[in-house]
Amino acid sequence: MFDFLEENKNAIYGGLIATLFTGIGIFLLGNVSGYEAKHLLKESLNGLNMLCNTIVLASATILALLLTLLSVSFGSKMSLKELHYKQVLSIAKFDVILFISALILFQFFNIPIVESDNVPTNWYSVIYWITLGSTSVISGMMITVILMLYNAITNLIAIIGLGKDHPMLSKENIGEEIEKEKDDIKS
DSSP states (O other): OOHHHHHTHHHHHHHHHHHHHHHHHHTTTTOOOOHHOOOHHHHHHHHHHHHHHHHHHHHHHHHHHHOOOOOOOSSSSOBOOHHHHHHHHHHHHHHHHHHHHHHHHHHHHHHHHTTOSOHHEEEEEEEHHHHHHHHHHHHHHEEEEEEHHHHHHHHHHIIISSSOOOHHHHTTHHHHHHHHHHHHOOO
């Protein structure tokens, strides 16, 4: 857990900053009464559904793209350290958490709670704040996933595309790889 936090601290900071910015926006709305919150919920449900739908689709696409990232990593002539694969695994785990969270919120937003007459009016303000808070969190999580993916891709570009010496490059098989490349050139 602590390794994950240390290795991805910049991405996590980016997600936290995004969550804080949206959270501050929510805080600036001030206190809303039950009737006001019910009206605001009714008005914002389409946008909230669209946000959750977009995050579900994006996180599912990212999972599929991670397979491509793995095939590029595995197919390269360079040997990558276990750290690279752990980095990809961390992205996948975090992305799955995001996918599930957004999907649950999407289902929650489709409950016709605003249309119900059995819900006490004062509950609407609580539901409203929870709704806005949870959407800020999943937005921050999405930014975190994107930044983690960006880090993994820039590492691969530095190793494979630019041929730079990189901490994720395994030194054990470099001699074998150089000989193999020389043989390929001679052929």
